[in-house]
Amino acid sequence: MKYDAVIIGGGHNGLVCAAYLARAGKKVLVLERRERVGGAAMSEEVFPGFRFSVFSYVVSLLRPEIIRDLELPRHGLHILPLESTLTPLPGGDYLVQWNDHDQNRRELARHSLRDAEAYDEFGLVLHHMARAIKPLLAMAPPDPTSLDPREWISLLHLRSFFEQLGKERFHALHKLLTMSAADYLDEWFETEALKATKSASGIIGTMLGPRSPGTAYVLLHHYMGELDGVFRAWGFAKGGNGSVSAAIAASAQARGTEIRVNATVEKVLIKNSRANGVVLEGGEEIAADIVVSGADPRRTFLGLVGEKHLPSELVDSIRRFRFRGASAKVNLALGELPDFTCLPGPGPHLRGAISISPSVDYLERAYDDAKYGEISRRPYMDIVIPSMLDPAMAPPGKHVMSIFVQYAPYHLSGGWTDAKREALGDAVVDTLSEYAPSLKGAILHRQVVTPADIERIVGLTEGNIFQGELSLQQMFFLRPAPAWSRYRTPVRGLYQCGSGTHPGGGVMGASGRNAAFAILGERQ
Amino acid sequence: MLKQTPFHARTAPLCQSHAWRRWAGYVVASSYELSHEREYHCIRAAAALFDISPLFKYSIRGSDAARLLDRVTTRDLSRSQVGQVLYTGWCDGAGKLLDDGTVARLAEDAFLMTAADPNLRWLQDNALGLEVEVEDISESVGALSLQGPQSRQILEALGELPSLKYFRRAETKLRGIPVSVSRTGYTGDLGYEIWVPRDNALALWDALMDVGRGHGIMPAGMLALDMARIEAGLMLLDVDYVSARKALIESQTSSPYEMDLAWTVDLSKPNFVGKRSLEEEARRGPQWRFVGIEIDWDSLERLYTEAGLATRVPQAAWRTSVPLYAAGEQVGYATSGVWSLVLKKYIALAHVRAGWAGTGSTLEIEITVEHHRRRAAARVVKKPFFDPERKRK
Numbered sequence: 001m002k003y004d005a006v007i008i009g010g011g012h013n014g015l016v017c018a019a020y021l022a023r024a025g026k027k028v029l030v031l032e033r034r035e036r037v038g039g040a041a042m043s044e045e046v047f048p049g050f051r052f053s054v055f056s057y058v059v060s061l062l063r064p065e066i067i068r069d070l071e072l073p074r075h076g077l078h079i080l081p082l083e084s085t086l087t088p089l090p091g092g093d094y095l096v097q098w099n100d101h102d103q104n105r106r107e108l109a110r111h112s113l114r115d116a117e118a119y120d121e122f123g124l125v126l127h128h129m130a131r132a133i134k135p136l137l138a139m140a141p142p143d144p145t146s147l148d149p150r151e152w153i154s155l156l157h158l159r160s161f162f163e164q165l166g167k168e169r170f171h172a173l174h175k176l177l178t179m180s181a182a183d184y185l186d187e188w189f190e191t192e193a194l195k196a197t198k199s200a201s202g203i204i205g206t207m208l209g210p211r212s213p214g215t216a217y218v219l220l221h222h223y224m225g226e227l228d229g230v231f232r233a234w235g236f237a238k239g240g241n242g243s244v245s246a247a248i249a250a251s252a253q254a255r256g257t258e259i260r261v262n263a264t265v266e267k268v269l270i271k272n273s274r275a276n277g278v279v280l281e282g283g284e285e286i287a288a289d290i291v292v293s294g295a296d297p298r299r300t301f302l303g304l305v306g307e308k309h310l311p312s313e314l315v316d317s318i319r320r321f322r323f324r325g326a327s328a329k330v331n332l333a334l335g336e337l338p339d340f341t342c343l344p345g346p347g348p349h350l351r352g353a354i355s356i357s358p359s360v361d362y363l364e365r366a367y368d369d370a371k372y373g374e375i376s377r378r379p380y381m382d383i384v385i386p387s388m389l390d391p392a393m394a395p396p397g398k399h400v401m402s403i404f405v406q407y408a409p410y411h412l413s414g415g416w417t418d419a420k421r422e423a424l425g426d427a428v429v430d431t432l433s434e435y436a437p438s439l440k441g442a443i444l445h446r447q448v449v450t451p452a453d454i455e456r457i458v459g460l461t462e463g464n465i466f467q468g469e470l471s472l473q474q475m476f477f478l479r480p481a482p483a484w485s486r487y488r489t490p491v492r493g494l495y496q497c498g499s500g501t502h503p504g505g506g507v508m509g510a511s512g513r514n515a516a517f518a519i520l521g522e523r524q
Numbered sequence: 525m526l527k528q529t530p531f532h533a534r535t536a537p538l539c540q541s542h543a544w545r546r547w548a549g550y551v552v553a554s555s556y557e558l559s560h561e562r563e564y565h566c567i568r569a570a571a572a573l574f575d576i577s578p579l580f581k582y583s584i585r586g587s588d589a590a591r592l593l594d595r596v597t598t599r600d601l602s603r604s605q606v607g608q609v610l611y612t613g614w615c616d617g618a619g620k621l622l623d624d625g626t627v628a629r630l631a632e633d634a635f636l637m638t639a640a641d642p643n644l645r646w647l648q649d650n651a652l653g654l655e656v657e658v659e660d661i662s663e664s665v666g667a668l669s670l671q672g673p674q675s676r677q678i679l680e681a682l683g684e685l686p687s688l689k690y691f692r693r694a695e696t697k698l699r700g701i702p703v704s705v706s707r708t709g710y711t712g713d714l715g716y717e718i719w720v721p722r723d724n725a726l727a728l729w730d731a732l733m734d735v736g737r738g739h740g741i742m743p744a745g746m747l748a749l750d751m752a753r754i755e756a757g758l759m760l761l762d763v764d765y766v767s768a769r770k771a772l773i774e775s776q777t778s779s780p781y782e783m784d785l786a787w788t789v790d791l792s793k794p795n796f797v798g799k800r801s802l803e804e805e806a807r808r809g810p811q812w813r814f815v816g817i818e819i820d821w822d823s824l825e826r827l828y829t830e831a832g833l834a835t836r837v838p839q840a841a842w843r844t845s846v847p848l849y850a851a852g853e854q855v856g857y858a859t860s861g862v863w864s865l866v867l868k869k870y871i872a873l874a875h876v877r878a879g880w881a882g883t884g885s886t887l888e889i890e891i892t893v894e895h896h897r898r899r900a901a902a903r904v905v906k907k908p909f910f911d912p913e914r915k916r917k
Binding site: 064078083100131348391396 | 557558559561562565568569570571673674677681737738739740821832834866867868869
């Protein structure tokens with residue numbers, strides 16, 4: 001039995017790529033090492049009656065064209081919007097960013113009348129930039145140094161989008177590409193909690209602080225999250241992020257894709273510098289015209305392919321490609337809702353995100369700890385309570401809380417141990433309890449996932465949630481390596497489709513889709 | 525002054541948006557929160573509680589009760605079982621729809637009918653010479669609709685919920701309050717409608733909200749309901765069709781066949797109002813069809829891109845008449861439309877000339893982009909747009 005394509009890894013990008021290839025009539029097999037598909041986008045009943053999105057936990061960047069093309073709603077995807085962001089403050093005050101314009105303006109004005117006005121203008125500028133950058137997400141990134149006419153066409157195409165931006169906004173975009181998130185936001189706002197909470201989206205998943213240059217762009221990357229044509233809209237998948245993967249898998253299967261779980265690929269079969277299949281652990285060989293790897297660049301090139309098949313520049317680039325996982329997850333099963341001192345009782349503020357980011361200094365200090373190999377004593381947290389939106393995630397009246405934590409450096413001094421994992425869990429619960437003292441008494445079960453756990457369980461190198469840092473030196477035509485950013489590899493018939501390729505991570509699926517189009521474009 | 529429903533004392537303080545609307549002479553909430561979006565998602569992911577008391581409700585009793593209903597509606601009610609609820613329309617002598625609603629058989633000789641418009645006089649006039657009593661109980665009975673995947677669990681937690689099949693009804697007690705529960709609704713989701721004497725209305729509301737809290741219940745208004753009913757492909761009087769009673773010209777009227785309700789017309793029963801005309805229409809086929817259409821995203825996006833804008837979709841359901849074209853001429857009109865949050869599709873309900881109404885037929889719909897009338901591609905698709913398994917399961 002010979003397949004047209006074998007996909008290594010049933011993460012969301014592998015599944016998206018498979019679904020698009022199958023849609024084009026290809027015979028596709030997806031091989032997943034674990035007992036279920038989804039990679040880091042998966043839900044699990046970790047504690048009886050409580051379902052956790054164990055790793056990734058929100059949806060926004062998932063490209064709307066993928067939702068449409070693959071008919072994901074028909075296959076069970078239902079996105080519930082997260083409608084606010086609460087930032088509790090140490091003195092008992094708080095800042096909430098609401099979806100409703102009037103409500104938001106009133107809340108911001110409580111902190112600063114100037115910021116309340118600047119907020120709309122800021123939103124408009126980011127909207128324009130997101131529109132200019134958006135087409136870049138759906139294309140193989142053109143390399144300005146390339147001599148390939150196809151890339152020139154892409155570049156010209158891009159230029160037209162930038163022209164639409166106008167001179168002034170193009171300059172603003174340049175700033176956004178080069179500045180730190182904190183500096184960029186300083187140009188706009190004066191409220192510390194607002195700047196800190198906004199700058200936090202510039203550091204997510206990255207071993208950088210809000211004052212590190214380049215983080216402003218990541219801010220924009222997250223702003224491009226889009227629901228129903230509206231930028232900066234974040235949501236939560238009913239049933240957890242596992243339902244995103246399940247819907248993509250169902251769509252791929254409906255188009256004839258085969259999925260095999262518990263199938264670990266050991267090597268890509270290469271003959272005469274051409275990939276023609278894979279070998280599984282245990283020796284089984286599977287033949288295929290092409291092989292597509294959804295694994296991260298290091299696993300793909302240095303693990304599955306092997307240095308001997310690769311040019312030395314690429315090997316060097318991949319060795320230098322930075323992972324440095326910095327994020328952890330703490331998942332809590334709660335007997336009751338947390339009660340925040342600043343906004344007591346249950347309320348709509350618990351239906352949105354809760355951000356522990358009282359000031360830019362607070363975030364930068366959290367980074368300082370990590371810079372020297374320690375867990376942040378007071379970490380940055382991005383918290384959601386999915387059971388508020390989808391009661392089926394927990395028994396009636398009980399809740400699940402998902403806490404994204406930064407910084408928990410992969411390269412921890414002394415390395416990760418069980419004791420360190422629990423210390424991280426304690427730092428998170430202790431810090432959060434300062435804002436919601438009743439939390440500790442409500443915890444029924446605690447799951448702590450460190451970068452080392454992410455690497456061990458999901459296979460993401462150094463636990464980096466984006467398959468490699470989203471920092472400027474490894475984005476666009478440099479992701480994952482110069483000359484090999486367009487989903488191809490030096491091995492003929494071998495392609496990459498993971499978020500280690502352009503445009504990067506965040507349960508976007510764009511890498512998988514772009515890879516499928518690159519493959520279909522070359523082979524038709 | 526508009527009338528207040530039996531639940532008004534509870535709904536009024538919850539209505540943060542101060543957005544109210546009229547419904548059959550009553551005042552009801554459009555949305556409780558500032559935006560209706562969360563209320564909508566509760567219908568599909570948790571539980572939403574609607575005050576539907578303004579519905580017209582008629583008690584029809586007597587040995588000829590079944591005969592009366594058989595005479596006026598298009599469905600065969602003589603064969604309905606006790607505990608069964610039937611959805612039906614009813615027509616004038618020309619076979620044009622007057623109204624639509626449900627008829628529940630409470631006993632061999634007792635029915636409860638719901639309607640969007642007043643129908644007492646019409647029912648009484650048709651009862652001439654029959655052993656039947658028609659009573660308007662609209663004001664004495666309050667009604668709540670509990671819709672969403674968690675609705676069953678909420679009712680189960682409140683008392684003994686008889687295992688009701690889809691479109692069945694039973695008497696029971698919820699936290700000791702005698703009520704009737706029917707597994708019906710206007711959302712196309714798992715859900716129930718609960719009928720309660722006016723005096724017990726507030727206690728019932730409190731019980732549902734109390735137990736519902738653990739299940740993510742939210743009171744929900746008409747904006748959310750409107751989105752859900754379009755997804756469910758359910759038509760609305762005065763929006764998607766005009767009652768023959770109110771039509772000024774014949775072209776404003778619609779027959780059940782034209783409204784895609786052929787399945788509710790039983791031509792085999794002896795006689796009923798409008799039968800002769802409907803027989804004739806069935807023979808020659810309706811000239812219009814009421815269909816679902818889906819507006820093509822890429823086509824819509826192109827129009828907005830040309831205007832230099834990101835694509836915009838309506839935030840709430842619209843209910844205006846929008847022209848539909850094919851081969852350069854107008855072949856129909858859409859009457860309600862919505863950006864479906866659950867399907868991520870722009871959908872609408874429309875009247876289309878029979879020749880263009882087949883599933884898959886391609887049309888164009890008028891879209892106003894930046895004050896300019898443009899046309900986007902659209903396609904006739906099957907209704908309901910959204911039809912989860914749990915609705916019937």
